[in-house]
Amino acid sequence: MIRSRICEQLGIEKPIFQGGMAWIADAKLAAAVSNAGGLGIISAMNADVEYVAGQIDLIHQLTDQPFGINVMLMSPHVKEVAQLLAEKRVPVITTGAGSCTQYIELWKDSKVIPVVASVAMAKSAQRAGAAAVIAEGQESGGHIGELTTMALVPQVCDAVTIPVLAAGGIADGRGMAAAMMLGAEGIQMGTRFLVAEECGVHPVYKEMVLKASDISTIVTGRRFQASSCRGIKNKFSRNFAKIEYDPATTAEDVAQLGAGALRKAAVEGNKDEGSFLAGQISGMVNTQMSAKAIVDEVYNDCERILRGASQWVK
Amino acid sequence: MIRSRICEQLGIEKPIFQGGMAWIADAKLAAAVSNAGGLGIISAMNADVEYVAGQIDLIHQLTDQPFGINVMLMSPHVKEVAQLLAEKRVPVITTGAGSCTQYIELWKDSKVIPVVASVAMAKSAQRAGAAAVIAEGQESGGHIGELTTMALVPQVCDAVTIPVLAAGGIADGRGMAAAMMLGAEGIQMGTRFLVAEECGVHPVYKEMVLKASDISTIVTGRRFQASSCRGIKNKFSRNFAKIEYDPATTAEDVAQLGAGALRKAAVEGNKDEGSFLAGQISGMVNTQMSAKAIVDEVYNDCERILRGASQWVK
Numbered sequence: 001m002i003r004s005r006i007c008e009q010l011g012i013e014k015p016i017f018q019g020g021m022a023w024i025a026d027a028k029l030a031a032a033v034s035n036a037g038g039l040g041i042i043s044a045m046n047a048d049v050e051y052v053a054g055q056i057d058l059i060h061q062l063t064d065q066p067f068g069i070n071v072m073l074m075s076p077h078v079k080e081v082a083q084l085l086a087e088k089r090v091p092v093i094t095t096g097a098g099s100c101t102q103y104i105e106l107w108k109d110s111k112v113i114p115v116v117a118s119v120a121m122a123k124s125a126q127r128a129g130a131a132a133v134i135a136e137g138q139e140s141g142g143h144i145g146e147l148t149t150m151a152l153v154p155q156v157c158d159a160v161t162i163p164v165l166a167a168g169g170i171a172d173g174r175g176m177a178a179a180m181m182l183g184a185e186g187i188q189m190g191t192r193f194l195v196a197e198e199c200g201v202h203p204v205y206k207e208m209v210l211k212a213s214d215i216s217t218i219v220t221g222r223r224f225q226a227s228s229c230r231g232i233k234n235k236f237s238r239n240f241a242k243i244e245y246d247p248a249t250t251a252e253d254v255a256q257l258g259a260g261a262l263r264k265a266a267v268e269g270n271k272d273e274g275s276f277l278a279g280q281i282s283g284m285v286n287t288q289m290s291a292k293a294i295v296d297e298v299y300n301d302c303e304r305i306l307r308g309a310s311q312w313v314k
Numbered sequence: 315m316i317r318s319r320i321c322e323q324l325g326i327e328k329p330i331f332q333g334g335m336a337w338i339a340d341a342k343l344a345a346a347v348s349n350a351g352g353l354g355i356i357s358a359m360n361a362d363v364e365y366v367a368g369q370i371d372l373i374h375q376l377t378d379q380p381f382g383i384n385v386m387l388m389s390p391h392v393k394e395v396a397q398l399l400a401e402k403r404v405p406v407i408t409t410g411a412g413s414c415t416q417y418i419e420l421w422k423d424s425k426v427i428p429v430v431a432s433v434a435m436a437k438s439a440q441r442a443g444a445a446a447v448i449a450e451g452q453e454s455g456g457h458i459g460e461l462t463t464m465a466l467v468p469q470v471c472d473a474v475t476i477p478v479l480a481a482g483g484i485a486d487g488r489g490m491a492a493a494m495m496l497g498a499e500g501i502q503m504g505t506r507f508l509v510a511e512e513c514g515v516h517p518v519y520k521e522m523v524l525k526a527s528d529i530s531t532i533v534t535g536r537r538f539q540a541s542s543c544r545g546i547k548n549k550f551s552r553n554f555a556k557i558e559y560d561p562a563t564t565a566e567d568v569a570q571l572g573a574g575a576l577r578k579a580a581v582e583g584n585k586d587e588g589s590f591l592a593g594q595i596s597g598m599v600n601t602q603m604s605a606k607a608i609v610d611e612v613y614n615d616c617e618r619i620l621r622g623a624s625q626w627v628k
Contacts, residue, residue, distance in 0.1 A: 002626050119528045119597070139462040147528060148453040148462040150483030150492065151594035155528045158598070169464030178464065178492035180626055181619055214433045214461060214469045222536065223559060245537060247561025280465035283433070284472070305495055309623030312316050312494055 002303055004185035006132055006163045010066050010092060010111060013037035014299050015186025016176070017134070017165060018193040018291070020070020020094055021142065021277070022046070023266035024201045025193075027055045031062030032198035032291035037299075040291075041068035041094055049080040056088050066091040068113070073098030082106060094134060097143060101128040115167070117145025122156040122164070130162060134188050137168030141191050141279040144168075144219070144228050150182070157183030171281035173301020180306065189298070191279040196291040204269030205276055208232050212282035220244060221258075224251040229258070230279065235272040236261055316617055318499035320446055320477045324380050324406060324425060327351035328613050329500025330490070331448070331479060332507045332605070334384020334408055335456065335591070336360070337580035338515045339507075341369045345376030346512035346605035351613075354605075355382035355408055363394040370402050380405040382427070387412030396420060408448060411457060415442040429481070431459025436470040436478070444476060448502050451482030455505050455593040458482075458533070458542050464496070471497030485595035487615020494620065503612070505593040510605040518583030519590055522546050526596035534558060535572075538565040543572070544593065549586040550575055 006015045016038035018030065022045035030040025042059060044052045052069065059067050069090050071081060074097045082103050085093055089109040093100075096115045101124065104112055111131035116122045122133045135156040137149030147155075149168040157164050166179035167188035176187050193199060195206045212232055220240040221227035231237050240257055243249055258275060265274025289297070320329045330352035332344065336359035344354025356373060358366045366383065373381050383404050385395060388411045396417050399407055403423040407414075410429045415438065418426055425445035430436045436447045449470040451463030461469075463482040471478050480493035481502035490501050507513060509520045526546055534554040535541035545551050554571055557563055572589060579588025603611070 004626070137462060137464060139465045147594055148451060148483055149464045150451060150462065150489065151453045151597075152528065154486070154488050155595075155597050169462055172468070174468050174496050175464065177495035177623070181491035181495055181623065182488050214466065245559070280461055281469075283465075283469050303627050306623045306626050309491070309495065309620045312318070313617050313620050 002299065002306070004163065006165065006186045009131055009163070010039060012039050012066055014295060015165070016295055016298060017041060017068070017094075017186065017188035019140075019167065019188050019190030020044075020068070020096075021190050021194065022072065023262050024199065025070070026200060027058035027062060029193065029196060029199045029291065030067050031059050032196065033193065033295060034063045034065035034067045036292035036295035038295045039066060039068055039092060041070050041092070043070045043072075044075065044081050045072055046075045046077065048077045049084050052081050053084055053088075056090065068092035068094050070094045070096060071100075072096055073100065085110065099124065100130070104129045113165070116156065117147060117152070119155050119159045122160050126160045126162050132163040132165060133160065134165045134167050135184070136188070137166075138219075138228070138230070139280040140168035141217070141230050142277040144230050149179070153179060153182040153184050168279065169281055171284040173298050173303075173305055175281070176298055176302035177305040177309070180302070191282055192285055192294055192298075193291060194278065195285055195288050196294055197288060198291050201266050202269030204271055205265055205274075206288065208234070208271070208276045209278050209282050209285050210288065212278065212285070214280070214283035216282055217278060217280055221254060224254050227254060227258075229275075229277065232276040232278050232282065234274070234276060236275055316613065316620070318477065320479065320500045323445055323477070324353060326353050326380055328609060329479070330609055330612060331355060331382070331408075331481075331500065331502035333481065333502050333504030334358075334382070334410075335504050335508065336386065337576050338513060339384070340514060341372035341376060343507065343510060343513045343605065344381050345373050346510065347507065347609060348373075348377045348379035348381045350606035350609035352609045353380060353382055353406060355384050355406070357384045357386075358389065358395050359386055360389045360391065362391045363398050366395050367398055367402075370404065382406035382408050384408045384410060385414075386410055387414065399424065413438065414444070418443045427479070430470065431461060431466070433469050433473045436474050440474045440476050446477040446479060447474065448479045448481050449498070450502070451480075452533075452542070452544070453594040454482030455531070455544050456591040458544050463493070467493060467496040467498050482593065483595055485598040487612050487617075487619050489595070490612055490616035491619040491623070494616070505596055506599055506608055506612070507605060508592065509599055509602050510608055511602055512605050515580050516583030518585055519579055519588075520602065522548070522585070522590045523592050523596050523599050524602065526592065526599070528594070528597035530596055531592060531594055535568060538568050541568060541572075543589075543591065546590040546592050546596065548588070548590060550589055
């Protein structure tokens with residue numbers, strides 16, 4: 001058994017989180033991961049309070065294990081959703097796209113675990129009372145920072161005393177073992193769970209990830225820092241990159257460009273017009289498996305690799 | 315002792331390479347690293363054959379251990395330098411900025427180890443007869459690709475059978491242990507050795523690295539892919555980034571911008587006009603030590619961490 005403080009804190013068996021991917025991570029996928037001993041996380045994305053309440057009801061029907069909700073702090077519905085999560089006493093709340101400080105008091109019955117992209121964000125989260133942080137490198141899919149997992153995780157571990165989970169660039173037991181060598185006490189994976197059998201994302205999206213190689217992703221939005229986003233190269237993302245660097249393009253234009261594109265990918269499977277967010281490890285994700293099989297494989301491989309690590313030392 | 319195939323292949327004690335940083339990695343630094351049991355590497359950068367010959371003579375006076383020369387394949391002097399390295403039977407040749415395939419036959423008495431940034435580059439190097447590859451993530455300083463170390467190393471390890479060294483984002487024993495969990499058989503560090511006591515780079519350069527935080531580096535040249543370069547944020551690099559995205563700027567303009575800036579940093583210590591190339595782990599590099607102390611610390615910490623890895627598993 002691989003045990004770390006995060007397992008004790010949350011009452012989970014395996015320190016493996018499933019990332020709260022917008023339009024992708026719903027109650028069904030999250031329940032499958034939680035039932036496998038990891039922590040399933042539902043994305044509250046930009047959705048209204050009714051949607052989130054429905055998802056919480058659903059996951060309670062599907063599992064009695066701890067689960068999380070990922071709150072996108074820039075959501076137009078964030079205030080009502082935050083209130084709902086407090087009322088529902090959701091076990092774990094992960095946050096992205098902003099500072100969770102103002103909600104920590106409201107969420108006193110939940111473990112709050114922000115996604116951080118720098119040492120300063122991690123320190124601020126700890127000061128505010130976060131239970132742990134997820135240090136996410138820019139190799140991950142979706143909205144990203146600048147630091148990579150390899151550079152970010154040890155620097156965050158040196159800066160805080162709360163548990164650190166590593167995210168970004170992790171697809172298998174090797175990545176999990178590497179993260180733990182850097183000082184992490186657990187991991188979060190997104191892209192790997194995107195192709196889980198229980199994931200309801202459009203089959204075309206899964207196919208894009210399954211067929212991807214190491215160089216299949218591209219970052220768009222870098223010119224206007226705050227919106228850097230990693231996804232699979234297709235007509236949409238190549239066109240985005242082209243327009244982005246057009247002299248006449250403004251930050252507002254870029255914000256407009258992405259509108260609705262994630263839905264087109266995840267729900268409609270529109271190969272050309274969709275935004276297929278995915279991480280650099282897409283090239284390593286080649287098989288569709290159940291969420292339980294993914295959790296077990298990563299966990300068991302990690303255990304085997306950690307046990308064998310001392311064999312390097314002769 | 316941490317032993318891997320690369321140690322046997324090269325006749326070195328410790329699988330730790332010192333990166334061949336242009337204007338920084340000379341015979342004195344390389345000899346210190348080789349004498350410490352690692353592999354010191356002299357940068358041939360854009361220099362002419364007389365400079366490189368002089369450096370080879372010097373390192374032979376300073377060490378009887380194996381050493382390497384890093385060849386920048388886009389150097390205007392590459393043909394003469396390549397010939398010289400063959401005549402001198404340099405033990406190890408690492409290559410960057412291009413494909414080394416055409417030189418492998420000429421360098422038959424050397425171990426050729428290209429720096430690669432993708433699976434395709436690694437496969438091509440193996441096919442051509444490379445002894446190993448250095449898989450370098452974009453968190454590293456200087457010229458970089460797109461993939462990060464965490465995502466690149468396992469994908470390269472799955473694609474080739476020759477030894478893989480990991481570079482980028484590695485500053486200490488944790489990083490080395492993580493690299494080995496990903497499948498690497500050794501590491502290359504640049505930034506950490508830049509502040510070694512034996513490194514003759516200008517003191518201002520060392521100070522910039524020693525004072526850097528996790529978010530102190532910036533990538534310039536991304537708009538015109540082939541020239542992406544990571545360095546410390548200063549007047550030069552901020553200005554470069556600004557001009558780069560100016561509508562009127564062309565790829566040639568950008569190439570011009572960087573001319574002489576590395577010399578201004580490394581030789582003159584010009585804080586404002588120099589290009590201070592360094593990796594994202596600059597924030598972890600806080601002490602000046604001898605090359606031997608660096609090699610020993612990283613190696614011993616890695617050994618201790620690998621021995622302790624099985625303690626995670628209860």
